[in-house]
Each structure stands twice: as C-alpha cells, then as structure tokens.
Amino acid sequence: MMLDLLGGFGEKGRTSLAVSSGNDRILLDVGIKVGALGAEYYPALNGSIADIDALFVSHAHEDHVGALSWLLSRGYAGPIFMTAETRNEAPATLAGYADPEDFRQFPFPEDRIELFEPGDTLESGNFSIRTGRSGHVVGGVWFAVDDGESRVAYSADVVPDSNVFVMDTIPHCDLLVLDASYGADPVPGAARAQAISDWIAKHPQGCLLPTPLSGRSLELIAALPGPFAIHAGMRSSLEAQIGATAALLPGVSEFLRRRLQEAADWTDADPLPSMPLLADDGMGEAGPSSRLLPRASETGLPVLLTGHLPSGSPGDLLHKAGRADWVRMPTHPTLSGNIDIWERAGRPVALGHSCAVELLGGLKIHIPSLRTQYRTGQRITVPEARRR
Known part of the structure; x- marks a missing residue:
C-alpha cells in the first residue's frame, strides 16, 4: 500500500x-x-x-x-x-x-x-x-x-x-x-471549557464568540455559563446537529436542546446584545463573523477566539492587535x-x-x-x- x-x-x-x-x-x-x-x-x-x-x-x-x-x-x-x-x-x-x-x-x-x-x-x-x-x-x-x-x-x-x-x-x-x-498540548478539554466559562463570566456586558457552524458551536453552548444569543442563521443547523442523537453522548442532546430553545436570535440589523453572541465562522473569514469582527473592533465589544487562527486571517489580526482574547476550546x-x-x-x-x-x-x-x-x-x- x-x-x-x-x-x-x-x-x-x-x-x-x-x-x-x-x-x-x-x-x-x-x-x-x-x-x-x-x-x-x-x-x-x-x-x-x-x-x-x-x-x-x-x-x-x-x-x-x-x-x-x-x-x-x-x-x-x-x-x-x-x-x-x-x-x-x-x-x-x-x-x-x-x-x-x-x-x-x-x-x-x-x-x-x-x-x-x-x-x-x-x-x-x-x-x-x-x-x-x-x-x-x-x-x-x-x-x-x-x-x-x-x-x-x-x-x-x-x-x-x-x-x-x-x-x-x-x-x-x-x-x-x-x-x-x-x-x-497537555491541557484537557474540561479545563479549557472552564477557562472559557470564566472568561465569559467576566464580561457580563456582552461579547462575541466567533465559531464554526458545526462542531465547536455545540461545545461552546455546553460551556456557556448563562443566557446567550446566536446569529439567527445558525439556528436550523444547530437544531439539526442537536437532533442527531446517535452522534452525541447520552443526555447531551436534551441538555443542548433546552439551551438552544432559551437562546435569543440575533440579526445583523439588531444592536449588539448584552450577552454572549455566537456567530459563524471561527476565523472571521466568512459568514456573519466576517461582518461582526470589524463591528466589534469599532464598538469595543470584547471578542473571544477559541480555535485555529491562520496567519493573516481577520481573527488572527484582531488578536495580534490586542483586540481579541484567545482560549482554545479543544x-x-x-x-x-x-x-x-x-x-x-x-x-x-x-x-x-x-x-x-x-x-x-x-x-x-x-x-x-x-x-x-x-x-x-x-x-x-x-x-x-x-x-x-
């Protein structure tokens, strides 16, 4: 072979x-x-x-x-x-x-x-x-x-x-x-999730969490400590992912379903919410986050990046400029x-x-x-x- x-x-x-x-x-x-x-x-x-x-x-x-x-x-x-x-x-x-x-x-x-x-x-x-x-x-x-x-x-x-x-x-x-x-990297996922939860708790006035539409979004929802909003365009995909119970650990689907039902829908025409806002994608290259990262930078909205940042990507540039924090969600x-x-x-x-x-x-x-x-x-x- x-x-x-x-x-x-x-x-x-x-x-x-x-x-x-x-x-x-x-x-x-x-x-x-x-x-x-x-x-x-x-x-x-x-x-x-x-x-x-x-x-x-x-x-x-x-x-x-x-x-x-x-x-x-x-x-x-x-x-x-x-x-x-x-x-x-x-x-x-x-x-x-x-x-x-x-x-x-x-x-x-x-x-x-x-x-x-x-x-x-x-x-x-x-x-x-x-x-x-x-x-x-x-x-x-x-x-x-x-x-x-x-x-x-x-x-x-x-x-x-x-x-x-x-x-x-x-x-x-x-x-x-x-x-x-x-x-x-020796740091387990549970420790990173707790670090993300702690960071969000320190920004009660609201923050932006760019995230891929699939995968990490559910990990973040599970880790969020309180109320949150999602870009409205993400909801149908997230519902479908949560409904795929064979891919999820026992009990997780019902927990995530309840969390998503409580989440507020946000659109580009709305004012920035005073709670965590999830928007895809994770690097700011495409999707709603490509529009939201510049808006967050202009308004001073805290940004937490949680995944890979290719050199020169919008998320990477914002992080290097000191305008976004980074905690890896494994x-x-x-x-x-x-x-x-x-x-x-x-x-x-x-x-x-x-x-x-x-x-x-x-x-x-x-x-x-x-x-x-x-x-x-x-x-x-x-x-x-x-x-x-």
Whole structure:
C-alpha cells in the first residue's frame, strides 16, 4: 500500500491523502489552506486525476472539503462518499472558501454523492474502508483503509474526550495518521471549557464568540455559563446537529436542546446584545463573523477566539492587535487523547497531520513511533514507514 501526502503534513490546512494499492487509488479528503495563495491553497495533487477511483470526505470543514469544486474543475468524475450531515453542510463551506469561478462552474454535485452512515464499511476496488464516528462534528468520521495485506487508519479530525460528541475507537492498523493539530498540548478539554466559562463570566456586558457552524458551536453552548444569543442563521443547523442523537453522548442532546430553545436570535440589523453572541465562522473569514469582527473592533465589544487562527486571517489580526482574547476550546486531540488513540490502535507507526513542524517533535517524545520527517508532496509505502 502506498500513500501520497497531498496536504496537511508539516502544515495546517488543505488536508488530503491518496491511498494506492495495485490499480486501485482513492482520495481521503480534499481541503484548502486558509491564508495560502496560489497552488498552496489546494492539495498537492499534481498527477493524473483520472486514476482516482473514489473520493471519501470525512466532514464539511473547509480544510477537508473546501477544494471539492477545484477537484471537479480538474476533471474528477468519480463517486464522492460522505455522510448526510456532511452533504448538507458542504455547499455552504464551498460558497465561503472555493474559488468563486470554480464554484460557479462546478457547484456542489448533489447527484454524485453516495451517502453512508458512520460505522459503515465501504468498498472501492480491492479496498475495504471502515468508518467510525469522529467526536469532532455530527456526521464526521475517521477512515481505516484495508487492501487485504495492510491497514492504514486516517483519523481526519477527531476528539476522543469531547464533552458533547461520541468518538468510536480506531482499530489496530499498520500505519496511523493522527490528528496532531495541538501537538503535545497537555491541557484537557474540561479545563479549557472552564477557562472559557470564566472568561465569559467576566464580561457580563456582552461579547462575541466567533465559531464554526458545526462542531465547536455545540461545545461552546455546553460551556456557556448563562443566557446567550446566536446569529439567527445558525439556528436550523444547530437544531439539526442537536437532533442527531446517535452522534452525541447520552443526555447531551436534551441538555443542548433546552439551551438552544432559551437562546435569543440575533440579526445583523439588531444592536449588539448584552450577552454572549455566537456567530459563524471561527476565523472571521466568512459568514456573519466576517461582518461582526470589524463591528466589534469599532464598538469595543470584547471578542473571544477559541480555535485555529491562520496567519493573516481577520481573527488572527484582531488578536495580534490586542483586540481579541484567545482560549482554545479543544476540538482536536490533546496529548492524552492522542496517546490513547495510538495505544488502542496497537502502537503502530504514526504520521501527524494538521500540525506545524515545530510541534511534531514534542508529540514524538510521547509517541515514539511517530515519523516527523514526512511533508506534503511526499510519497511513502506502508512497509517503508514501518522500517524507519
């Protein structure tokens, strides 16, 4: 089995991985890299598109599906596998992050989507592709690809210790591609959630919480200490996510439903509320938060950023200017979570995706089989990775 590292290795963004065995070749995710320009915005897919038999998408965040229109513009004509939740959310992601001309000519291909449920085992050629709930977003999955001789498990984005979502155990494998977004960050999610709750309590006059529409929004709602408002355009999506009870921990759906029912709806025409306001997206690149961040800066409304901030993004610039605070709400594995994933998978050879180079070394101290030398654009075989 051979892997082409097409994006997200030694960098954060444009997550994409091709897996080949014999004449079979599949693509796992096809993301974009926020803040990059030109070719670096897209996966490093420089070879033939025609030899890709199928595309499997883990979830609808921009760094995993944002290059779909670009892939279609380059001639990809095969099937596209994703869950129903990913299908429902992907068009909005493409509208915000795809090249406008690509998106106009190659909008979301509804008729080519092949749906599956988390937990299903899929087939493509000689590949068997097992799936499981990721703990990251409703409908999000990991993939474990088996060609009869070797198994590669690709975590995509996972959260093993979420306060909201369920993550299924990744099986034993020969090579594990870990979500290394946080490197060796040891602070657990519960401690970060408490820090966010404490920060909000110190700003009773109101504040802005930019957040991705899916995933982190529910984590934040669970952590909010009192009344809050949401941008009105988020409500239907949040209701659908909360209604997907199979993706949520026991009892969480009813708790979040009550919290959302109590939340105030806010629109762009309204005055800023005197309570926490959730608005998508988390970086200020698109959606209501792209309009609200400048407004907050002008009016002095406190801003709390809680996720990844690509260099040069509106959220990053506001934070660097001292006009926004930042407390990470973990929506990726912290150190203990990745160690547990690796141990449960049989302590295999591992790669880390979505992680800056300087953070991988710290993670390797705790996961000795982690191979830190691989970068986007490289090709490796599973036996080669095992030997090194």
